[in-house]
Amino acid sequence: MQKRTFKKTGEKISLLGMGVMRLPETADGLIDEDLSVDMIRRAIEGGINYMDCAYTYHGGASEKVLGKALKNGYREKVFIADKIPAWLAKNEEDIEKMFEESLARLDVDFIDMYLIHNITAPIWKKVQKLNVIPFLEQKQREGKIRHLGFSFHDSLSLFREVVDFRSWDFCQIQLNYMDADIQAGVAGLRYAASKGLSVIIMEPLKGGRLTDAVPSSIKKIWDRAETKISPAEWCFRWVADFPQVTTILSGMSTMDQLEENLAIIENCLPESLTKNELSLIEEAAGKYRELIKYQCTDCKYCMPCPFKVDIPRCLSLYNEWFLYDKNPKTLMEYKSWMDKRQRASNCTDCKECESKCPQQLHITEAMKKIKQEFGE
Ligand code: SF4
Ligand code: SF4
Structure with missing residues (x-):
């Protein structure tokens, strides 16, 4: 297994990390x-x-x-990463309760890598209001946390602000060849690394959307490559090509996926993609973009909608729906992860947003189509 260096301590971390969010499930x-x-x-x-x-x-x-799983001598062989969901806390006591609960569930005395989970603008405000960082720093002094970091899902400017807020040990960002300029993106990766943070990558396969159902036009591009590799390997190789990346997480659900990823990761060396390979990946990303229905740039100028519709997110999920051959994960994200009040069905056709959109998108028309397609 290839290893990369955790900057703060020089410890070696495997290039492939295992996400346990998508562990296999029984029929119930x-x-x-x-x-x-x-x-x-x-x-x-x-x-x-x-x-x-x-x-x-x-x-x-x-x-x-x-x-x-980490009983019988396995615990000593791994770094455990765990995350605190500040958005669930009503007060400072809740933060402490959740932290202690995690230690108890894992049945460990300390956590190696502890992250503030899913920082977005509202969560970042809450983190400060509830003094989450001083609490975690205290736990670090007590030896219950070794390294402190955060996972992130918002704009590049907020990412820079969070990185600069304190001396973090590491951070976790979403990155794949379709999201190079989305959220923290490649610019964020380089920024964090330049500030001495180790960077953990999540969603290298865009939650499986770049591998589950590959459109035929994309398959044709991969078929032209000199070296024939799977769509998953293209994803991993693109991320691993950045020497600033410490570890790439993959949430694996089957033993086959695990074995495939273990084999793939051996071919993923830093700065190893050739010019031709990089241009092929860029071509595939360009083809994916052509399939996009609404060219929303996520600038958020149209926000806030007076009726609380999350316009850019609705558009983004609608685009994904067609881009990734109507992958059910997109529908699940719309129906299960998005607040009901933010869905397209709440659009009243007031048109307040349209004049603010620099892309001149017909947002009201889009909201109707989204409601029709997703059913709400
Ligand atoms: S037209 Fe719809 S989405 Fe746009 S501001 Fe009005 S309610 Fe919100
Ligand atoms: S203003 Fe237009 S481009 Fe910007 S987020 Fe809203 S819909 Fe997207």
Whole structure:
């Protein structure tokens, strides 16, 4: 297994990290514990030493299963990463309660890599209001947290602000060849690395959307490559090409996926893609973009909508729907992750947003189409 260096301590971390958000499930929707334990141990035997978990995954069951899998000498072989969901806290006591709960579920005395989960503008405000950082720094002094970081899903400008706020050890950002300029993106990766942070990458396959159902026009592009590799390998190789990347997370649900990823990662060297390969990836990204229905740049000038519709997010999910061959994960994100009040069905056709859109998008027409397509 290839390893990269954790900047703060010089420790070696596997280039492939295992996300335990998508552990295999039984027919009744619970985590398949036996298979998950086998997968986690096989991952460790295959050289993975970074296990990425969160308080919220599977309502806490992921932490318990990870803790179970790390018994019998496995715990000492890995870095456990876990995350605190500040958005769930009503007060400072809730923060402490969730932290202690995570330690108890994992059945460990300390967590190696602890992250403030999913920083966005409102969550960042809450983190400060509830004094989350001083609390976590205290836990670090007590030896219950080794390294402190954050995971991020907002604009590049907020990302820079958070990076500069204190001396973090690491951060976690979303990155894949379709999202090079979205959220923190490649610019954020370079910025964080220049400030001494190790950078963990999530969503290298865009949640499976770049690999689950590849449109035929994209397949034709990959077929032209000199070296024939899978769409997943193109994704991993693109991310790993950046030497600033420390670890790439993949949420694996089957033993086959794990074995495939273990094999792929061996081919993922820094700065190894040729000019031709990079231009092929760019061509594939360009083709994906052509399939996009609304060229929304996520500038948010149209916001806030007086009726609370999250216009850019609705447009982004509608685009994804066609881009990735109507992948059910997109629909799930719209129906399960988005607040009901933010969905397109709340649009009253007031047209207040349209005059503000620099792309001159017909937002009201789009909202009608989204409602029709997604059913609400
Ligand atoms: S037209 Fe619809 S989306 Fe635009 S501001 Fe009015 S309610 Fe919001
Ligand atoms: S103003 Fe237009 S381009 Fe900008 S986020 Fe809104 S819809 Fe998208």
